[in-house]
Amino acid sequence: MTSFDSSPQLNAWRALLALAVVFVMLATTGWTAVRNNAGESSPLEAALSAWERGNIDGHALPDPDAPAARLTHFFASLDKQQRDRLARRYPLAVGNMNGAPTELRYRANRIALAQARKIERERMHDERLSPVGQQEAERRMKRFGVMMRPERQVLAFDPMGAGRMAEVFGDLDKARRVSVVVPGVDTNVLTFERTFRKYSAPVGMAKALYREERSVNPRARTAVIAWADYTAPAGIGVDAATSMRAESGAVRLDSMVRALPGRSPVALYCHSYGSVVCGVAARTLPRRVTDIAVAGSPGMRADRASQLGTTARIWAARDSDDWIQDVPYMEVGGLGHGADPVSGGFGARVLSAAGATGHTGYFEPGTESLRNFAEIGTGAYHGVRCASADDACRKNISGEAAARRA
Numbered sequence: 001m002t003s004f005d006s007s008p009q010l011n012a013w014r015a016l017l018a019l020a021v022v023f024v025m026l027a028t029t030g031w032t033a034v035r036n037n038a039g040e041s042s043p044l045e046a047a048l049s050a051w052e053r054g055n056i057d058g059h060a061l062p063d064p065d066a067p068a069a070r071l072t073h074f075f076a077s078l079d080k081q082q083r084d085r086l087a088r089r090y091p092l093a094v095g096n097m098n099g100a101p102t103e104l105r106y107r108a109n110r111i112a113l114a115q116a117r118k119i120e121r122e123r124m125h126d127e128r129l130s131p132v133g134q135q136e137a138e139r140r141m142k143r144f145g146v147m148m149r150p151e152r153q154v155l156a157f158d159p160m161g162a163g164r165m166a167e168v169f170g171d172l173d174k175a176r177r178v179s180v181v182v183p184g185v186d187t188n189v190l191t192f193e194r195t196f197r198k199y200s201a202p203v204g205m206a207k208a209l210y211r212e213e214r215s216v217n218p219r220a221r222t223a224v225i226a227w228a229d230y231t232a233p234a235g236i237g238v239d240a241a242t243s244m245r246a247e248s249g250a251v252r253l254d255s256m257v258r259a260l261p262g263r264s265p266v267a268l269y270c271h272s273y274g275s276v277v278c279g280v281a282a283r284t285l286p287r288r289v290t291d292i293a294v295a296g297s298p299g300m301r302a303d304r305a306s307q308l309g310t311t312a313r314i315w316a317a318r319d320s321d322d323w324i325q326d327v328p329y330m331e332v333g334g335l336g337h338g339a340d341p342v343s344g345g346f347g348a349r350v351l352s353a354a355g356a357t358g359h360t361g362y363f364e365p366g367t368e369s370l371r372n373f374a375e376i377g378t379g380a381y382h383g384v385r386c387a388s389a390d391d392a393c394r395k396n397i398s399g400e401a402a403a404r405r406a
Contacts, residue, residue, distance in 0.1 A: 042160040043116075047092035054090065056082055064097055068259035071099025087111065096156050098259030102172050109157045113148035116159040117141050139190055146193075156229040156256075163189030164230065166256070167203060169210040170223035173261050179213070179224045179377040181205045181363075182253065184272025184296075185240050187232040200360035202226035208363045209269065212374035220378045229256065233273060240273055241335050243280055243301055250281035258286055267291040267377050268312075271362065272324065275300055276337050283309035291315060291376050295353070295362040295369060296324045299337025305347035315376065315393070316341035316348035317369050319356040342387070349393035352385040 048064045055061060062074045075083060083101070087094045087108040094100050095109035120141035124134050140163075147154055147165070156166040172178065183202045191201055198204035206226035213222045230249030233239035257266055266289045270278035278292050279300025292308075293315035294300065305314040318325060329340040341348045355367035362369040368385050375383040386393035 042158060044092050044096055044158040044160060047090055051090045051093040056086060061086075064093060066099070068099035068255075071097060072101075075099070075101055075104070091115065092158070095154070096158065098255050102155070102168075102261060105155055106153050106168075109154040110148045110150075110152075112157055112159075113144045113154065116157075117144035117148065119159075120144065136190075143189055143192070155225065156227075158229075159189070161188075161231070162234070163192075164228060165189050165192050166225055166227045166229040167192075167206070168223055168225050169206055171221070172223045172225075174221055175223035175262070176221045176264050177223075177377060177379060178260060178264050178266045179206075179209055179222065179373075180227050180253075180257070180266060180268050181209065181224065182227055182268060182270040182274035182277055183232065184274045185233045186235060187228045192226070192228055197360065199363045199365070202228045205269075205271070205363040208365055208370055209373055209377065212365070212370050213377045216371070216374045216380055216383070217378045222377060224377075225256075227253070227256065230277065240298075243276060243334070243337070246273070246276040246280045246301070249277040250284070253277060253281045254284050254286075257289060260288075263288060265290045265379070267293065269373055269377075270294045270297070272296045272359065273298065275341070279308060279337070282312065285310060285312070287311055293317070293351070293373060293376060294341050294348075296322050296359050297337075297341045298324055298327050299329055299331070299339060300341055301331065301338050302346075303339045304345065305341075313397075314341070314348040315351050315372075316346070317351040317353040317356075317362060317372065317387070318342045319353040319358070319361065319369070321357065322359045324359055350387040351393060352387045354385075 051061055051064050056078065062071060083104055084107070087104055088111060091108040091111035095105050095112050097105070120137045123129060123137035124141060126134065129137065153168040154165065155168050156164065158164045181202055183205065187202060193203035194201040199208055203226050206224045210222065210224040213220060213224070230252050231245055233245050239245050260266065268278050268289060268291070270292065275294035275297035276299065278294065279302055282292060289310070289312045292310070292312045295317045297316060297318070300308060302308050308314065328336060329338065329343070330336045331338045339346045342350050351369065351372045353362060353367065353369040356362050356364060356369045361367065364370065372384050375381065381394060381397045384394055
């Protein structure tokens, strides 16, 4: 007997509903997100332009967009004083440069954060700003002050607009396994870390995962990156219904992963719209990405996991009261993000999310979703708990690993 959920009539209704919602959004808001970003110049772009015109002891600096390996070789050819001089002179450029030494990027971004903090302090008293604008400047000033503390390891930072940021937990250079948390909508420098509902923000997610990995295997040498270094959609609007933000984010994600030090395996944990970013990036990601786990996903821009074009294992989790399950899982004319990753036909390994509550509860301590993510991040696949009782999500793990090594 055919279920109502899979009937052609319901699928057609969902398609019409999705289109109607989009038409309403276009009629009321228009393409404001696209229009408002047109023509703006980023401080990071200005820093990179200055780098391109600069030199070190009379020698021209390399193309900042050169392959990471070439930039790594360049920085290795310099002594410590020269590297520090470049970080002080071009902090935003060095702090965001894939291929630059990790510790040098941390130091450069600390300088860049101090400079951005000074600008926001001045904006707090700018009478040309509205009271709301002055309050936002104060919030940004305080956030930058927190992020520039010596113990913070900021891997990327751009204050432009809502801002972008990435932070590392653990020793990235010595890690034997690296995990990357890719968040979804409404992620910016002000929402990068929260005190209230902290596990719904990138820093809280990454910290919880890092602690859980150490709990799963205390001797594991892991590092976790809270990666919010892409311009995420603001709210559930046109940007969130299309792949535009995901496509640009996928390029940045791929570049970051390729520039990671060493050859350690990498696992991606992609929440909400972040799973769209990971789905778009999957085809080009290097083979060191062994696992892609999505949680609360609206889709990965594919109808089946096999269409993602990656050798990485695809995992999916969704708790029973996550509102995301009510979105139309389809793609029509560029709107929508494809099939439901937890559906049987998609072909992902479906994880238990027991204990998680709502759309943002997957990284809460004590949940099976977080425990599962940690098992994957440490390579302890035998400990993963599946959503189904037949343990289907763990089948053929060893066979896939052997094929990847071949």
